[in-house]
Amino acid sequence: MIDHIGIKVADFDRAKAFYDEALAPLGARLLMMVPVEYTGGVKVGGYGRDRPVYWLHEEGGTGEQKHIAFAAATRAEVDAFHRVALAAGGRDNGAPGLRPHYHPDYYGAFVFDPDGNNVEAVCHAPA
Template sequence: MIDHITIEVSDLKKSKHFYEKAFAPLGYSLSFGKEGVFWAFDVGNGCLFEIQRTGEKAPLTYLHVAFRAGSRAEVDAFYRTALEAGAADNGAPGPRPDYAGNYYACFVLDPDGYNIEAMINEPSTSLSSGGART
């Protein structure tokens, strides 16, 4: 399942206004964000649709998709397999406490350079080693 998708927008204020209005009939609403940087909309089932201003210096690309994994071992396996399949490393598997207390993720760049993430945000008794998001 997709956990969140992030797209770059040229005018963050205009896009925020657009999505707030357009999502209202669907029952989706603004969840959190940072003025002038990004906004995240709750689109149901714990999923987010995020907008980020173009040119923001961040580890995201024009399009970022995060897939939910069932375990930290699945995140690790996704990372290894994606690299073997030709992806470029964009952040080894590991805890991301700056995202959330139990957030564990990895990031790869697909053949077109899009930032693809596998993540889980649940407690685990066994931590895998890994680096910070790059």
């Protein structure tokens, strides 16, 4: 249902460094930077697997933090996301594990990104 989503970040380069690492285990990477002549000088970049679907937009203040959940194909990808995101500067907000209160096969992990957004990787496949 959702085609793409974007969030505001206070420091684009810091956020980019975090997401470059954190999204790699999920097979996603920075695919596009919008030329600054189209953004009024603001850094805007899009991440995805085959097309940009997750956009970072640099702004001085980020405002209200968001919750974003990225799909993982396997539970091992969820585990790797959590480990790599923490090593890249994320703060733990929930170790990898089952969340049966959502669904019996819901396996997720949560970190806060450098701007305080609650970023999750989730796998819905059974063990």
